[in-house]
Amino acid sequence: xxxxxxxxxxxxxxxxxxxxxxxxxxxxxxxxxxxxxxxxxxxxxxxxxxxxxxxxxxxxxxxxxxxxxxxxxxxxxxxxxxxxxxxxxxxxxxxxxxxxxxxxxxxxxxxxx
Amino acid sequence: xxxxxxxxxxxxxxxxxxxxxxxxxxxxxxxxxxxxxxxxxxxxxxxxxxxxxxxxxxxxxxxxxxxxxxxxxxxxxxxxxxxxxxxxxxxxxxxxxxxxxxxxxxxxxxxx
Numbered sequence: 471x472x473x474x475x476x477x478x479x480x481x482x483x484x485x486x487x488x489x490x491x492x493x494x495x496x497x498x499x500x501x502x503x504x505x506x507x508x509x510x511x512x513x514x515x516x517x518x519x520x521x522x523x524x525x526x527x528x529x530x531x532x533x534x535x536x537x538x539x540x541x542x543x544x545x546x547x548x549x550x551x552x553x554x555x556x557x558x559x560x561x562x563x564x565x566x567x568x569x570x571x572x573x574x575x576x577x578x579x580x581x582x583x
Numbered sequence: 584x585x586x587x588x589x590x591x592x593x594x595x596x597x598x599x600x601x602x603x604x605x606x607x608x609x610x611x612x613x614x615x616x617x618x619x620x621x622x623x624x625x626x627x628x629x630x631x632x633x634x635x636x637x638x639x640x641x642x643x644x645x646x647x648x649x650x651x652x653x654x655x656x657x658x659x660x661x662x663x664x665x666x667x668x669x670x671x672x673x674x675x676x677x678x679x680x681x682x683x684x685x686x687x688x689x690x691x692x693x694x695x
Contacts, residue, residue: 514689568633
């Protein structure tokens with residue numbers, strides 16, 4: 471079945487260093503669309519960014535990601551981490567199967583001063 | 584911003600107890616979802632619905648029932664609660680498939 475893999479459970483960084491959170495996916499469908507959701511402590515998840523287009527960079531709030539169907543990846547990046555970026559990040563995938571949005575297990579990003 | 588309201592925010596019950604979690608969205612969204620969130624497992628889909636009276640099974644449906652009584656209201660029912668159902672439950676909605684999910688604040692359920 472469909473799956474989303476986030477290899478890191480925890481990423482720790484010093485403020486100012488670049489961020490990269492990995493996300494890969496598996497699906498039998500040819501046109502998946504990918505999301506990154508962010509969840510700050512004691513809050514609910516909210517959309518950070520999404521992509522429906524292969525090889526097109528999408529950006530929001532300093533973060534960016536590019537859907538690469540050739541490598542089944544949608545890694546989240548930011549050039550310089552801030553303390554306020556500390557949160558739980560979920561990668562999620564949708565396909566033509568309506569209603570079935572598959573989430574990865576999440577990566578907790580902890581940014582230190 | 585879409586509004587999704589969950590109640591109660593916290594619930595404690597005993598093994599074998601009967602629990603109903605409520606969710607209301609006021610944005611006329613067609614799709615509503617129930618997820619559970621557990622450390623190490625992320626967000627897992629329990630049930631979802633396309634509209635009033637429609638129900639679809641998610642990835643972890645065992646031990647849960649759901650009912651969508653109106654466009655706005657979606658309920659999750661645990662008729663014989665077990666400790667394994669201790670979790671943080673999120674309701675979410677979206678207008679069309681593939682669009683942004685808007686999450687409620689969550690219900691923390693403890694089954695003793």
